[in-house]
Amino acid sequence: MTETKSAATMRVWDPLVRVFHWGLVAAFATAWLTADEVQPVHEVAGYTVAGLVAFRLIWGFAGSRYARFAKFVKGPTATLAYLGWMLRGQERRYLGHNPAGAAMIVALMLTLSGTAFTGWLMAEPERVAMLPALPQIVAPAWADDDGAEYGEGREVEGPLKEVHETLANLMLLLVAAHVGGVVLASIRHRENLARAMITGDKRAPEPGDIA
Template sequence: MAATVKIWDPLVRVFHWSLVASFAIAWLSAEDARDLHLWAGYAAASLIAFRLVWGIAGTRYARFSQFVRSPRAVAAYLRDIVSGREARYLGHNPAGAAMIMALILVMAGLCLTGWLYTTDAFWGEDWVEETHELLANILLGLVGLHILGVFVASFRHRENLVRAMLTGRKRAPSTGDVTA
C-alpha cells in the first residue's frame, strides 16, 4: 500500500460534506418544505461563516493563503490540464482553489438573498427571489463542474479525491508534486 499523508483536517471534511448536504436539502425542499428549506439555508450560511474563519485560522491546507492562487496561475494551470502536463498538488490545485472560492462566494450570495427574502423590507420583491433562484442555478452548475474536476484530477493523477475528502489523506508527495 502506498504511503499517505494527512492533508485535510476533520473540520474541513465535515464542513465540505455538511455543505453538500445542506445545499442538497435546500435544493430538494425549495418548493414543498419551506421550513426545511430555511433551516438548510441557515445551516449553509453558518457553514460558510465557519469556513471563512477556518480559512484564516485553520490548519495548513485549510488556509486560503495556502491554496488561493492568482488568476494568471489558475489560467496557466487550466492550460496545463488541456496539454496534459498539469502538476499534482498535495492540497488544492489552482483550478480547485478557484472553484472553492467561487462556490463559497455564490453560496454566500445565495444565503444572503434567501435571508433577505424573509425580511419585511424584501418580502415579495421579485428581484430578490429571481436573484436567489439564479444563484441557486449557478451554484448547481458550479457543483457539476466541481464534480467533473474532481473526477478528471482523480483520473489524471491516479488518486481518489473523493476518498481523500472522506479520510483526509492523500498519497505522499513524489518528485514533481507541488506541496506548497
C-alpha cells in the same frame, strides 16, 4: 501541520475541513430539494449553509496548513496557467487544492453567500428596507395580499426571488463543474479525491508534485 500516516500516505485534510465539506453538500442538497415545498426545512438548511460558509472563512485563516487560503488561493495568472497545463495534460499534482480547485472554491463560497443572503432578505420584507441601496434594485413584490409572511404560505415574487433562484441554479452548474474537475484530477493523478475528503489522507508527494 500535516501528519505522516505511512510511507505511502499523508494526512492532508483535517477533520473540520472534511465535516465542513460533506455538511455543506448535505445542507445545500436539502435546501435545493425543499425549495417551495417544505419552507421551514428549506430555511434551516439555508441558515446551515450560511453558518458553514462563515466557519470556513474563519478556518481559512486559522485552520491547518492545507485548509488555509494563503496555501492554495492563487492569482488569475497562476490559475489560467494551470488551466492551460490541464488542457495539455501537463498539470502538476498538488497535495492540497490545485489553482483551478481553489478558484472553484472561491466561486462556490461567493455564490453560496449570495444565495443565503438573498434567502435571508426574502424571509422578512423589513430586512430589505434596512439596506438603503437595495429597494430600488431588488425590492421584493408580494404575490398575495393576505398579510401572511414568507414561510407562512406566502410566496415571494419579483427581482429578489429571481436573483435568489439564479444564484441557486448557478450553484448547480458550479457543483457539476466541481465534480467533473474532481473526477478528472482523480484519473489524471491516480488517486480517489472524494475518498481523500472522507479519510483526510492522500498519497504522499512524489518528485514533481507540489506539497
